[in-house]
Amino acid sequence: MAQELKKYWKNYIDSQWVDSLSGDSIVVENPATAQPLAEVARATEKDVDMAVAAARRCFNSRELYNMRPTNRGVLMFEIARHITEMADEIGLAECLDNGKTLTGGKNEALAAARYFTYYAGLADKLEGRMIPLGADYIDYTIPSPFGVSAQIVPWNFPLQIAARSVACALATANTVVLKSPELSPLSTYFIAEACDRAGVPKGAVNIICGYGHDCGASLVSHSDVDHIVFTGSLKTGQSILRAAAERVLPCIMELGGKSAGVVFDDADVDQVINSSASGIFSNAGQVCSAQSRLIVPTRLRDEIVEKLAARANSLSVGPGIDGNDITPVISGAQAEKIEGMCQAAIQSGAEAVSGGHKSKDLAGHFIEPTIFSGVTKDMAIANEEVFGPVLSVLTYDDVEEAISLANGTDYGLCAGVYTKDLAMAHWAADQLIAGQIFVNEWFAGGIETPFGGTKRSGYGREKGQEALQNYVQTKNVGIRITSGGGGRPGG
Ligand code: NAD
Numbered sequence: 387m388a389q390e391l392k393k394y395w396k397n398y399i400d401s402q403w404v405d406s407l408s409g410d411s412i413v414v415e416n417p418a419t420a421q422p423l424a425e426v427a428r429a430t431e432k433d434v435d436m437a438v439a440a441a442r443r444c445f446n447s448r449e450l451y452n453m454r455p456t457n458r459g460v461l462m463f464e465i466a467r468h469i470t471e472m473a474d475e476i477g478l479a480e481c482l483d484n485g486k487t488l489t490g491g492k493n494e495a496l497a498a499a500r501y502f503t504y505y506a507g508l509a510d511k512l513e514g515r516m517i518p519l520g521a522d523y524i525d526y527t528i529p530s531p532f533g534v535s536a537q538i539v540p541w542n543f544p545l546q547i548a549a550r551s552v553a554c555a556l557a558t559a560n561t562v563v564l565k566s567p568e569l570s571p572l573s574t575y576f577i578a579e580a581c582d583r584a585g586v587p588k589g590a591v592n593i594i595c596g597y598g599h600d601c602g603a604s605l606v607s608h609s610d611v612d613h614i615v616f617t618g619s620l621k622t623g624q625s626i627l628r629a630a631a632e633r634v635l636p637c638i639m640e641l642g643g644k645s646a647g648v649v650f651d652d653a654d655v656d657q658v659i660n661s662s663a664s665g666i667f668s669n670a671g672q673v674c675s676a677q678s679r680l681i682v683p684t685r686l687r688d689e690i691v692e693k694l695a696a697r698a699n700s701l702s703v704g705p706g707i708d709g710n711d712i713t714p715v716i717s718g719a720q721a722e723k724i725e726g727m728c729q730a731a732i733q734s735g736a737e738a739v740s741g742g743h744k745s746k747d748l749a750g751h752f753i754e755p756t757i758f759s760g761v762t763k764d765m766a767i768a769n770e771e772v773f774g775p776v777l778s779v780l781t782y783d784d785v786e787e788a789i790s791l792a793n794g795t796d797y798g799l800c801a802g803v804y805t806k807d808l809a810m811a812h813w814a815a816d817q818l819i820a821g822q823i824f825v826n827e828w829f830a831g832g833i834e835t836p837f838g839g840t841k842r843s844g845y846g847r848e849k850g851q852e853a854l855q856n857y858v859q860t861k862n863v864g865i866r867i868t869s870g871g872g873g874r875p876g877g
Contacts, residue, residue: 391479391572395426397433397594398578400440401586407432412568412595417485417714418705418750424483426571429596431604434563437592438610441534441561444589451531451559455510462506462556464584465577466499469549472576473499479572480545485714485750486669487706494573497833498549504833505553505854512558512854517862524865529858531560532636533612536605538565538598538626540618541716542672542773545573547640550833550848551615552577552591558857560613563592565602569716571595598622606630613857616640617674619771620797620842638846638856641839642771643799646679646792647828648814649686650785653804657826659693661804662777665828667701667755670713671775675800675837677828678772679761681788684781691739691759691779698740698755704748714750715774721751724774728756731767736760736778769795785810789817798840802828821847 394411396403404427411425429437444450450458469476473495480491514527535555539548544567555562566574578593594601602622606614607629616626617640630637647665649658658680665677682690704710715721721744728742741756753774761768761778768778782788792801802824803814815823821838824830831837836850846856866873 391424391482393424395424395572395575395595397427397429397437398575398582399433399437399592399594401582401588406430407436412597414483414569414571415717416482416750417716418707420718420750424572426595429565429594429601431600433594433596434601434604434608437563437594438534438536438605438608440589440592441563442610444587445531445533445561447587449587450556450561450590453559455512458556458559459506459509461584461586462502462509462553465580465586466502466506468580468583469495469499469502469576472579476545476573476576479576481706483572484541484544484570485706485716487709487713489709490669490706490713491573494543494545495576498545498577500833501546501549501553505557508851508854509557512858514860519864522866522868522871524867526863528861528863529558530861531558531858533560534610535560535562535613535615535857536565536608536611537562537615538602538606538618539567539574541567541569542669542674544570545576547617548574548577548593550853551617554848554853554857556586556590558854560857561590563594563605563611565605566593566595568595568597603629607632609633611635614638617848623844636856636859638848639839639844640674640846640848641799641842641844642773642797643674643676643839643843644679644769644771644795644797645675645677645800645802645820646681647677647802647804647824648788648792648818649680649682649690650803650805650807650810650814651683651686652806654806654826655686655689655693658690658804659697661802661826661828662694663697665802666777667698667712667775670715670753672715672773675822675829677800677802678777679768679792680777680779681791682779682781684783687759687779687781691757694757694777694779695739698757701755703745703752703754705750712752712755712775714752716751718751720773721753724753724772724776727767727770727772728776731758731761731765731778734765734767735762736765736767741775763791763794771797789814793817793819796842799843800824
């Protein structure tokens with residue numbers, strides 16, 4: 387494995403690695419040490435113009451679109467192969483600029499490769515329909531690409547999230563300008579490298595890094611962008627939607643969450659503890675689909691809270707490179723924000739049975755694994771996304787109340803239920819308002835299963851076959867094949 391990452395990273399525009407036009411760069415920090423790690427070329431409006439122009443030229447050339455879809459798939463299998471070959475190096479980048487363990491970082495690379503193989507296999511299976519209109523006509527639909535897809539990615543799983551959106555775009559013959567997250571951009575450049583090695587048409591995939599307020603904002607309001615894929619916070623999503631409204635652009639919005647697991651009386655408590663620990667402590671809780679609330683029957687509360695606290699206290703906190711359980715959060719500002727939310731929760735009456743603070747003995751940005759008991763539905767900690775290793779436990783006395791608590795936030799990304807009773811599981815899955823429901827295992831699902839939000843968690847679906855539908859628009863072709871006719875509007 388390469389032991390060191392390069393110190394300076396360029397943007398990838400029109401199949402060239404380029405400096406930013408201004409010559410400016412962004413310093414990327416290692417969150418485990420709070421020390422500078424690398425610099426990346428800082429894209430601003432003019433760099434965005436260049437990237438969008440390259441994507442436009444490529445789209446207009448129809449090189450991707452005219453290709454037999456199965457050959458687009460072959461190209462994407464090649465991208466996957468190159469990502470897999472670079473998995474160790476990518477793992478190191480994810481470890482050092484994002485905070486993950488080396489294994490976690492390498493798994494990101496393998497998952498990214500899987501997105502390309504999954505959608506490579508679907509590239510030649512997206513079909514139109516023949517619609518019968520009688521003997522005088524042939525009518526059919528074409529699933530058409532939108533054009534230039536602007537994609538904005540957050541810092542928590544930059545590579546996987548970039549891969550899922552770029553792969554769908556390529557499978558459907560859209561071209562891409564992807565803005566990587568300024569806090570942890572490094573792994574996304576490997577997608578560009580893999581595209582380069584695989585021989586993706588010039589300008590089909592462009593990857594740039596810049597700040598959200600200038601680079602991101604210029605990209606989503608660019609007059610030559612046709613489609614937006616945004617994964618990130620609600621607030622940024624709302625501002626992008628306002629920009630998109632000007633040009634009536636189609637958007638996929640993958641936003642935040644405050645997802646709840648509901649424990650029924652008959653649940654296997656050890657399963658609840660294992661699933662909840664993974665649901666809230668993976669990636670230091672910086673997961674949009676984290677199980678950040680657990681809703682338990684009053685009679686099981688003490689047992690569950692005690693076991694959760696014991697689990698939290700058994701976890702090691704420290705740098706990902708040493709294989710710790712709780713790795714750093716992305717920045718000092720994020721750590722401050724999380725600690726502030728924990729302190730506010732305590733002031734409003736919640737009890738921190740474990741954690742509640744930043745780790746004082748470590749140089750980087752670490753939050754102790756935190757369990758809050760005694761949380762009630764009116765508290766901010768029960769409603770606002772923390773995006774850290776912080777679980778709120780609420781109690782209920784009847785199942786209708788439990789469902790109402792679970793559905794009681796502005797978000798609706800995921801929800802879960804713990805029960806041995808399959809009839810109850812089906813009932814709860816129907817009642818819970820969320821894009822995906824987990825039964826007895828948080829995160830049950832995968833690349834093959836559609837993922838996305840309801841309510842303020844957004845709309846559109848990524849992952850699974852459903853995602854491709856968000857990357858195409860239906861064009862209908864009606865042909866009069868006999869003489870005569872004359873048609874009538876709406877007829
Ligand atoms: P963020 O909204 O702050 O930033 C996301 C991206 O948007 C970054 O690349 C940022 O530079 C860019 N950005 C910021 N302002 C912008 C603007 N005005 N115009 C265009 N782009 C702009 O989010 P974050 O803090 O990076 O990520 C955490 C959030 O992402 C959480 O809310 C989390 O739940 C959400 N998330 C959702 C999913 C999902 O699939 N639903 C997955 C991961 C993260």
